[in-house]
Amino acid sequence: MTAVLPDETTTVALRPRFEGANIRTWVGFKHFMYLAEEAVLAWFRERGAGPSRLYHEHGLGLVIADASVQLPAVLDVDDEVTAEARHRGGGEFAVRLTARGVPVLRGRVRAALVRTGPAVDVAVPGDVPVVAEVRADAPAPAADAAGTPFEWRWRAPYFYCQYSQPVQHSGYVRAVEEVVDRFLAARGISVGRMLDVRGWIPVVSRASVRVLAAARMEEEIETTFTVTDVLRGTMFDADVRFAVRRDGERVPVAHARILHGYAISRGPDAGRLAEFDDEVVAALLGTA
Secondary structure, eight states: OOOOOOOOOEEEEEOOOGGGOOBTTBOOHHHHHHHHHHHHHHHHHHTTOOHHHHHHHHOEEEEEEEEEEEOOSOOBTTOOEEEEEEEEETTEEEEEEEETTEEEEEEEEEEEEEEOSSOOOOOOSTTOOEESSOOOSSOOOOOOOSSOOEEEEEEOOGGGBSTTSBBOHHHHHHHHHHHHHHHHHHTTOOHHHHHHHHOEEEEEEEEEEEEOSOOBTTOEEEEEEEEEEEETTTEEEEEEEEEEEETTEEEEEEEEEEEEEEEEOSSTTTTSBOOOOHHHHHHHHTOO
């Protein structure tokens, strides 16, 4: 590989994907997280260590193992984003996204290099760890349930995977968005209904996804979604757990958190956070 550069910040100009503009032209939370991932990939590529070269020349899979983000402002599909990734050591990155001169994401991302072939001596940028597999140092902390859990099972498709086998981090990000959608629909407050009846649109202000162990292509993934708190009557905090069954045992493979609410999209209060009434709170907590 090329000589390792110092661990200065990488700055790159990005744009959100058109796919993410699902309601009006605002971009959904998972596309913020995709941009954070792209910023980290840019850091590696700038140092001659892009995913393709690492994989084909050195038998290493560059993976995102953990990401936690705060989203203080909205992002439009036509915004140009300035993305900064600063390596803080050990594969930990501080990521910042700005658009229109305003911060739209602050977060941290942890990357790792997973061996996919025979061991090869290689100069790794910074001190990013080389591991046999992604595995969390500690289990996900217990969650205090405020509402009744919602469960969903899905088969891990190949297009959520990477390097021919494990489910990648962004696959879980997509699954978080889907389980929220399924949960809201099952509780009678689907995104479509709230948009049509009340003019409410989903807003996510905080999200995190951590890979705990490898899940493999076509395994069935058990997902448990639990509302843990309703905050100030305008947001709900939720815990999301992913697991697979192997040899009769339940193996946790990922853990996520999401802070979710609604913004009013029309009328004199447009742009403000919607306040939950008794119907919405009962639906969220499963007491309706």
